[in-house]
Amino acid sequence: MAAKSEPTSYTPSAGISFQWNGAFAAVKGLSWTGASGYSKGRSVLWTDEAGDVSITSYFRISQQKWGQVARLVITGGNADFSGNAVLLNVSCQPELNGLTTYTANFKVLE
Amino acid sequence: MAKTSFVTPNDNSGTTVSFAGQEYKCTDLTWSKTDITATDEIDTSTLDQAAGETVNTQPRPLVGNTGGDTGWSLTFNYFGNTPIEDGSSGPVVVSGNVQITGNGTCTDSSITATRNEVITGSATIRLDRPDTQALKATLKKTDDGSKK
Numbered sequence: 001m002a003a004k005s006e007p008t009s010y011t012p013s014a015g016i017s018f019q020w021n022g023a024f025a026a027v028k029g030l031s032w033t034g035a036s037g038y039s040k041g042r043s044v045l046w047t048d049e050a051g052d053v054s055i056t057s058y059f060r061i062s063q064q065k066w067g068q069v070a071r072l073v074i075t076g077g078n079a080d081f082s083g084n085a086v087l088l089n090v091s092c093q094p095e096l097n098g099l100t101t102y103t104a105n106f107k108v109l110e
Numbered sequence: 111m112a113k114t115s116f117v118t119p120n121d122n123s124g125t126t127v128s129f130a131g132q133e134y135k136c137t138d139l140t141w142s143k144t145d146i147t148a149t150d151e152i153d154t155s156t157l158d159q160a161a162g163e164t165v166n167t168q169p170r171p172l173v174g175n176t177g178g179d180t181g182w183s184l185t186f187n188y189f190g191n192t193p194i195e196d197g198s199s200g201p202v203v204v205s206g207n208v209q210i211t212g213n214g215t216c217t218d219s220s221i222t223a224t225r226n227e228v229i230t231g232s233a234t235i236r237l238d239r240p241d242t243q244a245l246k247a248t249l250k251k252t253d254d255g256s257k258k
Contacts, residue, residue, distance in 0.1 A: 016157040027157045058154065077157065097172045099152055 011078035018055055020085060020106065021070040026058035028101065032074065032081045032108075051108035053085055056093075061102045063090045072106060083108040120207035127186055129214065129235060130200025137230070139186035141210060146181035182237035183217075184210060191229040193219040202235055213238045 018024045032053040053072060065087050072085035085106040094100045127136040151167040159166070184202060194216045204210040214235035223229045 012161045013157060014159055014161040014163075018157075025156075025158070026154075028155070030157065058156070097170050099154065099168070099171075 013077045013079070016077040016079055017073075017075050019074075020072040020087075021065055021068060024055060024057055024059070024061075027055050028058060029056040030054065030074065030079070032079075034081075051083065053081065053106040053108060054103060056101050056103045058099060058101060060092075061090045061104045066090070069109060072108070085109060122207060125204065125206030125208055127188070128201075128203045129194065129216070129233070130198055134186070134188040134190065134231075137187045137189065139184060139204070139208065141184050141204070141208060142182070144181040144183075146179055178236070180236055180239045182239055184214065184235040184237055185233070186235075187230055187232045189228060190231045191221060191223075193221045193231055194233045195219070202237060210237070212240065 016027070016030070018027050018030060030053070032051065034051050053074075066089070067086060069084055069086045072081070072083055074081040085108050088105045088107050090105075091103045092100065093103065125136065125139070127134050127139060150170055152170060154166040154168045156166070184204070196216050196219050199213065199215040202210055202212050202214040214237045216233055217236045218234040219231070220233075221229060221231050
């Protein structure tokens with residue numbers, strides 16, 4: 001009879017910090033997609049597929065930083081990521097009887 | 111040794127149910143009270159919080175609830191072949207060892223006819239809360255988001 005296995009403990013999504021052109025506070029959700037597809041040699045396509053990062057925050061994210069490139073660093077929660085990224089767009093999501101949240105999407109450049 | 115006290119059990123004989131002036135031949139009833147303020151907060155936790163920290167919450171911006179739910183309801187089954195009109199309102203009186211006196215609105219009503227059984231009805235009555243104003247005051251917020 002097989003021995004009873006001990007329960008596995010996984011990394012909680014806690015203690016995560018997000019930095020791009022300064023630290024972002026009140027981040028309630030994020031996702032990133034790593035590079036895939038084309039190799040570095042195919043410059044334009046490589047940029048297209050270098051990866052995407054998206055965050056959602058309770059803080060208002062300024063659209064004035066649109067098009068700016070800065071170092072993007074995510075640490076903690078086993079969600080670490082780093083790269084240079086450009087702010088693609090900012091969107092706003094008001095919720096009836098809830099809180100307004102903002103989403104910023106980045107494109108990873110290298 | 112600590113003395114254990116027991117509540118005297120009550121039977122349900124002699125229980126009568128009337129709604130909107132109509133008395134029903136009730137076969138069973140459930141009277142429930144739910145604290146609708148208990149879950150009416152927004153989870154504002156963020157990813158930068160450390161594991162083990164308390165969940166952050168914030169009161170909702172609108173006072174009260176949006177669905178008209180008072181958290182109090184009476185559900186009962188009865189002998190009858192006519193469903194209680196949904197949305198109908200009136201006095202609710204339950205007497206016997208369960209006692210309710212107030213007003214309510216029918217939110218759900220049905221009739222069930224089963225082979226070799228008598229026809230039965232079922233109704234859920236949303237009971238008005240006598241403390242509605244107090245409830246709203248509890249939910250009223252100050253500008254900084256804290257409860258008064």
